[in-house]
Amino acid sequence: MALCPRVTTYPPLGKATVLPNASEVQITVIIEWERDRQYPFELELLYAEAATAGHPTSWKKQPVPSSGSPSIVLDPDGTYNTASFTGSFLLNELSPATSEDGSTHIVFTVQYRRDKFDAWKYVKAAQGIETGEFIVPVISSQDPSISESLSLENSWEACELDIAGGTQVWQLTSSEKIAKSQQDDTVLEEIVLGRINRQLRFMAITRIEPFWIGCEHDREHFYISNDGLLLSFLSTTGKCVTLLALNEADDVYTVFRSSSDGSIIVAGRNDGLAELPLQVLVAISPDKQASISAVLSQARQKVSKRPKFQAFIETAHAQSLSKPEISFFDNMGYCTWNGLGQDLTRARLLDGLKTLAAQGVKFNTLLIDDNWQSLGKTGLDFSEPGFRGWSRFEANEEGFPGGLGSVITEIKKRYPWIQYVGVWHALLGYWGGLSHDTEFTSNYKTRMVRAKLRLNTPGDVLIIDPDDIHRFYDDFYSFLRSSGVDFVKTDVQHMLGQLVDPKDRSEVPTAFQSAWTSAYLKHFEGRAISCMSEIPQILGHSFLQDKTPKILLRNSDDFFPEIPGSHPFHLFVNAHNALLTQHLNCIPDWDMFQTSHAYSSYHGAARAISGGPVLITDEPGSHDVALIDEMAALSPAGRRIAIRPGVATTVDMWDSFAAGQMLRIGASTASGAGILGLFNIADGVREALIPVHDLFAGAEAPGAILVRSYKTGQIFAPQTPLEKLVKVKCATRGWDVLTGYPLTKVGSRNVAILGLTNKISGAAAVTQLEVTDNVISLSVKALGRLSWYLEGDQSAPGKIIVDGKHELNIDTVSAEPAGNSGTLYAVDLEELWRTRDLWRDGLATIEVRIIL
Template structure:
C-alpha cells in the first residue's frame, strides 16, 4: 500500500461538546435550513438539512444545484456510493479531495481526528430525487430533481460519530422513519398491511432463500425454448446437481421483435412464445415439476413494464388494458439504444394488469418472479409520467407479488434512488431478494474482482434496506468460480448458479451446499449479511478485500471474514482478530481457515497472538471463521477449551449450526448438544484431545441413537470429526416431522 496514516484518538471517555452543523462543515451554505435531530444510533449526532426546490414546469422537471461545503474543513479519506449508471450503484474512494464522476446517494468522510461524517440524500418522499456532486473546490454540492407540481423541500441527513457504523446507522434509521411516516398516510400502505394480514400465506423463508437455485440466463442464453429448459434440468439431475429453485430468465415471452435490439422489443401477451413453447408455459412447468421432485419453486423473468420496451402497441395486452406512450433517454453507459418511445400500461389499469398477469402465472405452476429493468422508469423524459407512474407501478408490483407469490420475488435493476427509498427501505413487509450490483459477466475477466468488490461495498448501504442482498448468479466452471462461490457464501444472500448444462464443478458445489435429512439441497447462509469492513480502502490500493459477516446470536455466534485478492499481484496482510465482526473484547476464540483447515490456538482479541497472516495470489481467496470457545476446568488437565466448528468442508459450515451448548455431566464427563440444518461432517475443537482416544473416551448419538464408531475420528491433534452423513445413511434414519439433525457427543474431560 501507499503510506498509511496513524490517528491518535482522544479518550472516548471524554465527550466532545455538542457542536452545530455549520461548525463541522467549512463554508457551510447559510441559505440552507438545518436542525438537530434525535439519533436512534448510539454515540452519534444527527442533523436534517432542507433544500427548497421549485415546482416542475409543465412536463419538465425542476433541477437545482446547491453548495453544501467541505466536511471537517479537511479530511483524510472519503467513500461514496454512486449511480454507476441508471440501474446500479457502485463504490468510489478518494483521499483529501472529493472528486465524484457520478451522482452519489451516500458520502462518508474521515476527519484527521478519526471521526466520521456520513451524508445521505433522501429520495422517494413525494417525487423528489436527491443526490450529491462535487464542485471545482472539492466541496459537496446537493442536486435535487423535482417532479412535484408545487414547491417542495428535499432532505439531506448528516451524522457524525467516532464509529462509522454508528454514523451510518443514524442517517439510515432516521430516513426509514421519514419514509414510513410518509407512506402510512397513503391508501397503498393500508392495502399492503391488509394483504399481509389476510392474503399472504406464511411460510418458512428458508424454503426460498436457502435452496440452491439455477438460472437459465448465462447457461442457455436468450431465445429460450421448452426443449432447452427441460434438457438443461435433466442434465443437471444427471450430474447430481439437485437444485431447489429454477429461474426461467429473459426470452420465454411472446415478443414482437420490432425495431433494432431487445431494448426496442415489446411484449405481446401473457402466454409463452408459441413456437418455442408450443404447448404453453403450463406444460413446460408441469414437465419440470413432474420429472424433478427436488425442484420446489419455478420462477420466471419479466420486466417491470412488461418487456424492455414495455408493451407491444398492437398486441393482445394493449387491447385489454389502457396504455400510454412515454419517451426514454439514451443510457449513460455502454451506448445501449434505450432511447425512444415505449408503450406501457396506463395508471388506471396497472393494478388490474399485475393481478391478472400473476394469476395467469400461478395457474401455470409458477410461484415466483424475477422482476427486472425497474430502472426504466427513471429514464423517462416526462416529469408527469414519472410523477403519475413510478409509485403506481412500485405499489402495484409489491402488492401483487405479496398476494400471489409471498416472499418469492427478486427485484432487479432497481437501485434507483426512488425505488431504494420508497420501496426497499420501509420494513412493513417481508424482505425480498434484491440484486445488489451489476451483472456477472462470465466473458469479461476484469469484471470478476470488481463484481465482488462492488457487492461488498454496496452492502454497506443495502444492509439497512428491507431486502436480502443478491450478489447474482455465477458459473462453477470458470477461472473465478471459487472466488465467486466464496463471495456468495459470505454474502448472506441467495446462491444460484448458471452453469452450462454438463459443465459443473461438483467439489465447489458441495463446498457451498449440504443435504437436509429430507433430501433437500440447501446453502449455508450467515444470519448477518456480508459487507466490507474497510469502507475507505480503494480498489487500486493493493489491499485485500475483507468481507465481514456473522452467524448466530450476539456473543455466542461465529464471526466470518471472507478475504479476496482483487489486485493483479500477490498480497500479504496481517489481520487482527479484533477486526472480525461481532467478536467480544473478553471472549476467547479459535480461528480456522476454511480452505486450509488450519486452526489457531484459543486467543483473546487483545492477545498478541490474535493475528493471522494471510497471503493470497491473484484470484486468491479464503474464508476465516472465529468460533467462540467454551472453557471448563479439569482436575487433571487444568482448563479445557471447546468449540463447535460446524460442518467442515463447507465454506460457511458454521451457518449449519442452529443450536450448540457444551455441558459438564460429571467431573470427568462432558457432552456437546448441537442441532444442525444439514448432514455432513461436524468438527469439534477439544484442546485435551491428544490425551483421549476415540475408542475409550467418545460416544456420539444422532436422534438419541448411538452412531457407528468408525464415523468418529481424530482429524488432527485438537479436532474430532463426526461424519453425520455417513452415519445417517448406515443407520437408515428418517427425518420424521423434523428437518434438523440433533447430535450429542459425549467425551471425557
C-alpha cells in the same frame, strides 16, 4: 516472489487505520523472502505527524526489535523464510503534539536492511508500498456540534434528530425551495451544501449506470464522477461522517454531486405540486457501520410518514394472504441465462436439465430467464431486443409449444427435487414495455410515456396505466400461478427512473411498486427477486421499510464470464453496495455465476459467505461438482441449500479498488462465530496481517477465540483478540476464509463448535448453541462434517446423540491434533443420514448433543 523481500505490516501500509482508546501503538512487521539464505534483518519505523510530514526519508526513526512470528496460514506453493518484528511505542513519544480536538494522526512506513553492513531500504522505493496512517481519536464526554465535522453553507439549517451510542444524527434542510419541475429527468437544481472538515478518506455509493449502483473512493479532495446516494467520510479525528440523499416529501428526487473545490453539492428535482426544500440526513460516529445504520434508520422513519408510502403499505398488507416461506432464500438454484443461452426453447431447457441431472448437479430452484415471453412490435426498431414489447401472458408459441404450464409440469414430473420454478419478466412488460395492438391494449387501460430505453435512447413506451396496474398484475400473477410458477424475477425496474415527463414521474413509479409488491405477496408468498432496481425511486421507497417481508435484491451489475477483469471488481462492488443494501428490506443477491470457470472458486467463496443466495448458471456438462458441494449442503429434508450467514459487507470501506489491497468481506453467524473472506483483487501475490478482532467486525469480539483457515484447515487457538494477528497470502485469483469461533470453558478446558468444516460458510450451519456443564447442545440446518475443538488430549467424547434418539458409535468420530494443545473432533452427519435413511420432509434443523 520478487527478488526483494516482501514486507507486511500491521497497522497496514497503504491504508488509514483508526486505533481507538490507544495509549500505545504496537507495530508488527513480517519480512518474507524466498531464497534459502539466513539474514539477520534489521528494521526501523519511520514516522511523522501527518500535519507536518515531508518525505519519509526525513521522518523520525525508531528501531523495531525482532519477535516471535504471528500465526501464519501456510503457503503450500512455495518455500520461504520469515523474520518478524514487533514494537510497542507510547503515543506521546511518537507524537508529543496533538490536534485541536486532542486526536493523534501519524503517517508511517518502515525501512529494512539484511544486516548491519547493508544499506537501509525504504519500503516504498523497494516495493512501491505506500505509507500508512493511523489515527488515535479522543473520546469526548460532550456532544459536539455538527460544525466540528461539516462546514455548512449559510443556505442550510441543521436540526439534531437523535443521539445514541456515540452516534449523532441531523437533518439538513435548504432555506431555498425548488419549484415543480417542468423539465425532463436530467435537469436538477443544485445547492452547495459544504465541506467535510479535516477530510482524510471518503467512500461514495453512486449511480454508476441508470440501473446499478457502485462505489467511488478518494482521499482529501471530494470528487465523484456519478450522482451519489450515500457518502461516508473519514476525518483525521477518527470519526465517520455519513450523508444520505433523501427528502421526506413525496416526489422529490435528491442526489449528491461534487464541485471543483471539493464541496458537496445537493442536486434535486421536484415532481410534486408545491415548492419544497432539499433535505439531507447526516450521522457522525466513531463507528463507520453505526453511522450508515443511523442515517438509514432515520430515513426509514421519515419515509413512513409519506402519504404515498402509507398507501403503499396499506395496499400491500391488504393483498398479502400469507407469510413468505423464508427457506426459499436458502435454496441453491440454477438460472438459464448464461448456461442455456438467450435462444431459450422448451426443447433446449429440457435437454439442459437432463444433462445437469446426469452430471449429478441437482438444485431446488430453477429460474427460467429472459426469452420465454411472447413479443411484438412497439414502433421502435424490432431488430433491437431492448426495443421489443410484450404481447400476451402466455409463452411464445415458437419456443414453447403447449404453453408455459406444460413445460413446468414436465420439469417437476421429471425432476422432483426441483421444488420451485420461477420466471423472468420486466416490470413494464418487456425491455420496450408493451407491444401495440394486443390483448393488453384491449383488456387494460394503457398509457404512452416518454422514457429513456437502452443506452439512454428516448422513445415512446406503452405501459399499463397506473389506474389499472393493480388489476393487471393480479391477473398476470394469477396466470403464472395457474401455470405452476412459484416465484418471479422482475427485471428492468430502473425504467421507473427513466421517465421524462414530470406527470409520469409522479404517478407511475409508486403505483407500479405498489401493484408489484401486492401481487408477489398475494400469489407467491413473498418469493420474488427484484432486479435492475437500484434507483432512488425504489431504494428510497418500497425497500426503505420493514413492514413487508424481505425479498431478494440484485446487489450489483451482472456476472460476465467472458470479461476477466470484471471478476475482482464484481466482488468489490457487491461488498461495498451491501453497506447500503444490508439496511434495506431485502436480502442482497450477488448474482449467478458459473462453477467451471477460471474464477469459479473465487466467486463461489464470495457467494457462500455473502448472506445471499447461491445461484449458478453452468453450461450443461461444464461443472465443478466439488465446488458446488463446498458452497451448498443437503438439508435434513434432502434439499440442497446455501448455508447463509448474516449479510456480508466490506470491512475496509476506505480502500479503493485501484489500490489493490486485499478485499476483506465480513459476516456473522447465529452461533456467534465471525467469518472473514479474503480475496486478492490485484495481479500478483498479496499478503495481509489480520487482527483476530477483525473477524468480528461490527460486534464485540469474545475474550478467547479459535481461528481456522478454510483453505489450509489450520487452526490457531487460543487467540486473544486484542493481541493476536494471522498472516494470510493470496495469489492472483486467490482467496481464503478465516472463521473465528468463541472459546467457551467446560470445566477447566476450552471448547469451540466449528460447524461444518467441509463447507466454506459451515459455521453458519449452527443456528443455536448452548454449553452447560459437560454437555454441548446445538441445532444445525445442514449436513456435513460437524466439527468441534476441545482443549487437551485426544480422549473420546462420552456420547453423541443426534435428533434426540440416534446415538453414534464412538468409532465414527475422528480426532486429530489441532492448535497449540487441543484436539479437533468430527462426525459426518451427511453419511449418518444416508446410511440410516433419516431424510424427512419438513425437517429444517436437527439437534445434536455432545456429552463430554
